[in-house]
Amino acid sequence: MTTVTTRTAEMPESEAPTVELDELRRVMEYYARQEWTDGLPVMPVTESYLAEFLATTRRKPDEVLFDIPHLNRTLTVRLAAINAALAGCLPEYFPVVIAAWEAIGQEPHPRRGIWQSTTGTAPFTVVNGPIRRRIDLNSRGNIFGSGFRANATIGRAVRLALLNVFGLRPHQLDQATQATPAKYTACIAENEEQSPWAPLHTEYGFDPEDDVVTAFVIRSVMHIEARHAQVPEQLAVDFADTIRRTGALIHEYSGALLVVGPEHANLFARAGWSKDDVRSAVFANTVRTRADLAAAGKDALSHHTRWRLPADHPDAVPDTASTGPDPDRVQVLPRPTSIQIMVAGANNAGVSAVVEIFGLAPRERPSSYSKINSE
Amino acid sequence: MAVREALLDPTGMDERATEDTLAPRPGSLRGLTVGLLDNTKVNATPLLQEIGDVLTSRYGAGSTRMYTKDYFGTPVKDDLLRQIAEECDVVVTAVGDCGSCSAATVADGILFERAGIPAVSICSDSFRMSGAAMARVEGFPGFEFLTVEHPMASLHAEQIRQRADKVVPDVVRILGVEG
Numbered sequence: 001m002t003t004v005t006t007r008t009a010e011m012p013e014s015e016a017p018t019v020e021l022d023e024l025r026r027v028m029e030y031y032a033r034q035e036w037t038d039g040l041p042v043m044p045v046t047e048s049y050l051a052e053f054l055a056t057t058r059r060k061p062d063e064v065l066f067d068i069p070h071l072n073r074t075l076t077v078r079l080a081a082i083n084a085a086l087a088g089c090l091p092e093y094f095p096v097v098i099a100a101w102e103a104i105g106q107e108p109h110p111r112r113g114i115w116q117s118t119t120g121t122a123p124f125t126v127v128n129g130p131i132r133r134r135i136d137l138n139s140r141g142n143i144f145g146s147g148f149r150a151n152a153t154i155g156r157a158v159r160l161a162l163l164n165v166f167g168l169r170p171h172q173l174d175q176a177t178q179a180t181p182a183k184y185t186a187c188i189a190e191n192e193e194q195s196p197w198a199p200l201h202t203e204y205g206f207d208p209e210d211d212v213v214t215a216f217v218i219r220s221v222m223h224i225e226a227r228h229a230q231v232p233e234q235l236a237v238d239f240a241d242t243i244r245r246t247g248a249l250i251h252e253y254s255g256a257l258l259v260v261g262p263e264h265a266n267l268f269a270r271a272g273w274s275k276d277d278v279r280s281a282v283f284a285n286t287v288r289t290r291a292d293l294a295a296a297g298k299d300a301l302s303h304h305t306r307w308r309l310p311a312d313h314p315d316a317v318p319d320t321a322s323t324g325p326d327p328d329r330v331q332v333l334p335r336p337t338s339i340q341i342m343v344a345g346a347n348n349a350g351v352s353a354v355v356e357i358f359g360l361a362p363r364e365r366p367s368s369y370s371k372i373n374s375e
Numbered sequence: 376m377a378v379r380e381a382l383l384d385p386t387g388m389d390e391r392a393t394e395d396t397l398a399p400r401p402g403s404l405r406g407l408t409v410g411l412l413d414n415t416k417v418n419a420t421p422l423l424q425e426i427g428d429v430l431t432s433r434y435g436a437g438s439t440r441m442y443t444k445d446y447f448g449t450p451v452k453d454d455l456l457r458q459i460a461e462e463c464d465v466v467v468t469a470v471g472d473c474g475s476c477s478a479a480t481v482a483d484g485i486l487f488e489r490a491g492i493p494a495v496s497i498c499s500d501s502f503r504m505s506g507a508a509m510a511r512v513e514g515f516p517g518f519e520f521l522t523v524e525h526p527m528a529s530l531h532a533e534q535i536r537q538r539a540d541k542v543v544p545d546v547v548r549i550l551g552v553e554g
Contacts, residue, residue, distance in 0.1 A: 027382070030382070031382075036384075036385050036386070044382055045382065045383050045385070046380035046381065046382060046383060047380060047381070047383065048378075048380060050383060069449075070449045070450045070478075070479065070482060071478075071509075071512050072512055072513060072514075073387070073512070074387075075387075076387070079385065079386075079387050082383050082384075082385045083385050086385050112446070112448055112449055112475075113448045113449055113474075113475035113478070113479070114448075114475070116448075116474040116475040116478055116505065117448070117473065117474040117475050118473055118474045119474075160385065161385075164385040164386045165385070165386060165387050167386075167508060167511070167512050169508070171504050172504050172505065172507075172508035173474075173478055173505055173508040173509060173512065174474070175473070175474030175475075175477065175502060175504075175505045176474065302417070304415050304416070304417055305415070305416075305417070315417060
């Protein structure tokens with residue numbers, strides 16, 4: 001058994017602490033040898049440190065937050081807390097981690113094994129509400145970058161639990177062909193202060209003062225470079241072109257989260273566009289011609305798996321659009337609400353991003369949410 | 376005052392027990408009913424049909440019955456598991472040629488063994504590690520399953536027949552056929 005020394009007394013701030021380096025290295029190497037990391041060093045976790053995390057929630061340590069029945073594994077509050085501490089979270093982040101798991105648990109794919117899949121998706125969470133400021137969650141510049149402890153460690157807390165508790169390790173149960181850098185960590189906050197619109201969580205009926213986590217299962221994050229845009233209709237076409245790219249198509253339908261930079265959001269708002277107006281204008285353009293799909297070998301579906309494939313494939317059956325009123329126009333989204341919209345990033349350039357949401361069947365909204373309960 | 380404390384295990388694995396006993400083996404397939412569990416992946420059906428034909432013609436199995444899973448990514452549902460266990464003497468399940476379905480195919484084999492039915496799980500060789508990891512998760516780390524050469528989805532009839540021929544000797548060995 002490896003033990004570590006903890007010290008409750010605070011060090012003077014001005015003075016760099018001294019360490020017993022051999023012990024620190026021994027502890028780090030122990031975690032690496034046990035394969036309890038994502039490749040990066042982790043924070044050592046003991047019962048007394050764990051107690052600080054458990055003190056931030058009313059939920060009991062043995063309550064189940066999330067399970068994957070076919071893997072025979074359950075994530076308890078205690079295990080979520082150990083992995084949050086391991087990820088480098090501060091105890092006050094833990095209520096966000098709990099809400100993230102509650103939201104992930106409502107998503108259709110995680111419980112059915114999507115993180116074993118070659119498709120290589122990642123959990124992605126968005127935080128709204130005043131807690132963003134209390135724990136210094138970044139919502140501005142470098143929104144998808146590094147450098148912010150709360151963003152970095154809350155996303156990592158989820159991933160470490162998937163690795164450790166569910167055994168979803170690469171080359172083992174996780175058979176992702178390529179995956180995404182978002183698998184290290186992916187948690188962002190909405191830039192509510194520089195948004196012209198009401199924040200994301202108010203669309204679910206919450207008060208702006210409520211703290212809420214929204215969970216997505218994502219694949220790629222792609223940038224929209226449009227710093228000279230002046231016409232909202234053109235900007236909507238630019239977003240739509242990225243959403244409808246043929247490489248994104250798995251089954252018949254896709255989903256997207258627009259992470260709109262403040263400059264683009266204000267361009268839309270100045271033209272009088274609400275979020276729903278943006279949604280409608282983008283949706284009207286997330287269409288491919290039959291010829292586009294045929295050129296990319298994706299104009300039909302497999303009758304076994306419903307994956308897109310060429311019409312001359314032995315398993316091919318016609319897609320839904322081909323039996324509709326206009327077979328030559330194929331809409332790649334099931335409905336306008338398949339486009340979710342939030343504002344994030346710095347207010348310094350006309351740059352936005354499209355986050356591709358993974359989904360196989362049409363849903364009313366391609367995400368799930370949970371309220372953060374802070375003690 | 377400094378105190379020494381133990382580091383905590385973040386996996387929760389310590390609570391899990393192993394249960395790694397195989398179902399009793401029949402010794403011969405003569406007159407037995409072979410269940411074929413198709414997970415709906417492309418070419419699973421013809422691969423299982425070929426294997427079933429050889430088990431009937433060459434090893435004297437009485438009959439084969441084909442079953443189909445409703446979703447390839449998770450293990451067989453309880454009611455289908457019970458039905459197959461009632462109607463068949465041994466089971467072959469295929470084909471685990473993706474991330475979730477390779478693990479699910481191995482889990483199916485383990486579930487059948489625990490229901491008392493000798494079982495052979497067949498994955499494609501790209502997913503050997505995923506199958507082995509699932510066996511550990513299921514508390515049956517030494518569970519033996521078979522692999523055929525990847526990819527399976529793009530094969531023609533003759534290639535599928537070759538894959539089946541190659542794998543049959545191991546199928547009958549795992550099912551405990553003697554001599």
